[in-house]
Amino acid sequence: MTRPKSIAALTAGLSTAERLTYAVGGLLIASGVVHFLVLVISGDSWDGPLSFRKPTTFGLSFGLTLITITWVASYVKMGVRLRTWLLGFFGAACVLEVALVTMQAWRGVPSHYNLETTFDGIVARTLAVGGAVLVVTIVTLTILSFRSAPDTAPSMRLAVRAGLLCLDAALAVGVAMIAKGMLLVFEGQQQLAYATGGSLKPEHAVTMHAVLVLPVLAWLLTFTRWSERRRGQVVWLGIAGYALAAVLVVLGLT
Template sequence: MALALHDTVRTRARTVERVAYVVAAVLFTSGLVHLVVLVASGATWEGPVSYRKAMTFGLSFGLTLAGVAWATSFLTVRRRNLLLGAFTVVSVVEVALVTMQVWRGVPSHFNFETGFDSAVSVSLAAGGAVIIVTVLGFATAAWRTPNLSPSMTFALRFGLVVLVAAMAVGAVMIADGVALARGGQPQLAYTTAGALKPVHAVTLHAVLVVPALAWLMRRTSWPERRRTRAIQAAALAYTLLIAGAVVVS
């Protein structure tokens, strides 16, 4: 009975992962399509209604969702299906709402001009809150999962902690932007929030880059101690990259 239940849980986990990977591929493809539209149309790359925004959201959410689905497959996470399922659904909602507003020719964030636009902005902020909760759940699990190699353990912990930082940066961007927009300064809201984009972008993808490096090193003949040191060096290099993004911001 216990074995059958375990097999059922594993089957459901694989199903949720497969759905996440498929959705990630669709979102990434959406980003590529909007890159083509942006280049072919000769439209501006700047501003809150540029096709660039639909492109970057599609590409970023596609990569992040795939990275989270893959990285968390190494972890022992209570209710992982629920967390990963919620992350997947919110990723779709975020990209869909941003893309819809781009095609409507109106800003997606910090836009309170109409009741509908306000609902979109609030929904995007609420989606960000859900993402923060799921990421915190995964990050906590990284300290509770046994039987992983030291190099992979360090990589997963680093990647997920940096992802939490990315979510914190996103929350600051939203909070500042909303306050300015509500205060009658929407253009300043876009400018202020946009200043943190480099930091947000760099921190967003550590969860894919560093664990992937640890996974690749498992294919080498290096002893575990050397692999761990290499991952620690990679984490330091990534931290310096983040610091550079902070300076740019």
């Protein structure tokens, strides 16, 4: 039976790339917390393209996702060099996205769908490039997760694969939101883009963090006395439950 990995075991023997991305993820979360405090203290609105909500949510979400991907990647079979490159590109893209969104919030201008000035247009396009890097790295990691990994319990492999597939869906939703908003901008409907470009945020959010929830469930199950077969069944139940929650969000029933 596969022995559970304790917190100490998870942090032992980390590569330089893993330690760096864990640290960067923590800094991004700290940035999100700081901007939440700024939002509360300033009395700023939670809504709108100029709100400090954006650096708050981007810092928290990207920081948590970077930490999660670093951990989840440890269960995926790949070479050290490839792991380093994937984590490096993903971490750099996360920092880029949060930094640009944060900068625009402090400048008092929208970060997305904003082509008002040459500089703002460069920022918007750079955000798109960063998003493309995120998509490529996560899709690559998803494909790699379906390779044989004998050192990883089947229940964890299942959880990782399902979580990454959900993250792929979240990225697809994110791309759809950006495309929808930019089409409106090109049609001259800038304000409508700001108002409706993020209409798929609930679907984006619920699918994004399955990559954390499902592997954590599989990891916690390793501390039980259950057989691997039963742990796999529980992970399948977790996947079904998460899928049901996502469907309810998509249908607007939550």
